[in-house]
Amino acid sequence: MTIRANKFTPEVLLSAPRRSEGNPNSDGSKILYSTSTYSFEEHAKTSEIRVLDVKSGETSLISDSEGASEPQWLDDDTVLLLSEGKEATSVKVGPVKGFGNSYDAGTIKGSVGNVKLVSLDDGAYGIAVTGKATPSGDLYNEKEDKKPQTSGRLYNSLFVRHWDHWVTDNRNAIFLATLKKDGDKYKLSQLKNALKGSQLESPVEPFGGTDNFDISSHGLVFTAKDPDLNPATHTKTNIYTVTAKDFWSELSKGINEPFKVPIHGFEGASTRPTWDNEGKAIAFFSMRTDGYESDKNQVFIIPDWTNPGWVQHLWASEDGKGSWDRSPQSITWGANQEIYFTAEEAGRISLFASSSDFSKSTRTPKLIVKGGGISSAILLKDGSLFLSSSSLIENSLYSMLPASAFLEISANGGSYSLPLNDSAPGQDPATRATKYVSSNTRSGSTFGLSRDQIEEIWFPGANNKTYVHAWVFKPSNFKKGHKYPLAYFIHGGPQGAWEDSWSTRWNPAVFAEQGYVVVAPNPTGSTGYGQDFTDAIKGQWGGLPYQDLVKGFEYIKENLPYVDIERSVALGASYGGYMMNWIQGHDLGRQFKALVTHDGVFSMTAQMASEELYFPFHDIGGKLWENPEGWAQWDPSRFAGNWATPHLIIHSEKDYRLTMNEGLAAFNVLQVRGVPSQFLTFPDENHWVLKPENSLLWHETVLDWINEYAGLEKYTEWRAKNGAVRK
Known part of the structure; x- marks a missing residue:
């Protein structure tokens, strides 16, 4: 790390x-x-692309060329990466030691990414990449695209724009090729569009990537939106296979038509198709409900690729909900039919293990590594697992769960005896099952952060029927007997959660280092506390979650003596922004000195301008004309006559999920009512603020706003006096 500063500031976070x-x-x-x-x-x-030598802890440069990305191992000493230029993408291959001597294995005339490789018996490799395909199925090349004489766009169906862009005729596709030795160098064969003529699109926008497809020696498996349903009103995606015994050797002759895998009774999104290590079986997730993007992922197995119509449902239950009350996020195949999942549990993303053998999978997965926020698990040849993770104080941790840490699944039905540990940085390595490999921030100490700043609380929620979990983040210079203003964080989603993981957008440490105690609750609708808790927000946007937040505020007031409740501020984005607008019109709004809404809902009827209409249709409980009372019940604009608390509104122009007019309308109300208010907008940002300079302005504006009302020094004034010293 090259950054040095007096405290953990936005500049430190973003640099x-x-x-x-x-x-x-x-x-x-x-x-x-x-x-x-x-x-x-x-x-x-x-x-930069670098390689870490685990034994020595030293790193060395592979490439710092502009456009270099996605490094992959061909073998333990050879690296492949992509190098994107202005008109083409080069596939470069070279030794891990001395990659400067790399060569071009092939040139792809267009922009591609999401590389996956599979080793074949003859020493060759199958390779898959994704890119935009033209209506004819060819890889799209922006330089060769003919520019129209008009700027007009004409549409005749829903989904005219998505996330932050207008929809065009070009669609995502998966392109396949082989890498074979030609002399002493690898050569890339011609790319073949595996989806050509199928009307299918994969990866699924806006966030689909390598998790949407996988390859093996026998072919391709992928997920794609159902082509017979409009994506604006449906979430249904299907799993498709394209396979053959000699798949890669026959690639030049053509590709079979995709086979749609039958998943009876499951009409929602099917995701994460993953081949096992032998290329025989496939695991994937599927949801029951069409139109509900936060339904629970349930686990399915195709035991034999030659019979993709034979699908096994693990941990099925009579009520259809599944006996494992977690919604897994990723799949890693192990040895001996073991299978590993990451899943949210109580504000963490943890690692679970089970058997994929249908006859032994009567017991639900067992927790084996307690997060932190585990983002990936990769199987090594000795059966160990390499883990990438983060936490509230650590932006990148590499660790290992050695094979020796496991006890074999017993033969009596799949019982486990596996080590539990908290993988968060700062824990004594001698007491945890995972083996430390590398911390990007020295367990947070580079930022001046430590686990001592973090606590967890549980408080009675709405109607005292459930308990609500919250993270508490204190300043690094916290002193007993002192009182600190409260920053009350409300997360988006609403089916989401504050987790023990790193973020460069809503990082509680940045706010804590300003002098706040940050409390980040996970109220009704949050994920990781059982599917019933998540589902309970349907038709309750301003109901049960609001009651939970009121209860949380009361709990803080009565049980956290170090919080100066009279100097409280509240902030939220997306659904959290909706909740800020809702709170502003209700009693809880009068308890805060200032509020911040980022890209929030002002009027429920304006949700009809959203690109993914299935979302309000599901959560509100029907279409606008079918359930007008439900749409009106939780509409923040109905209570605009109560708005009185100073309020910062932020909304960006390329947010097509919640259009910018929502922010303007809220700001206009505040201004007309004479409520102190500001409006910040970015013409080049979407639902998130991602560009570093814009993000810095975002942080400056937010911190200056809340600090003034909480009785703290404005951030920009502190910086003018102290500055952040960088070398």
């Missing part, structure tokens, strides 16, 4: 090197990763 998930070689002795750093002095980002 800190951002390290990708680690990509280990077969024995985990070397770890490939990419890292990027932004300089506010140079107003520029630098990116």
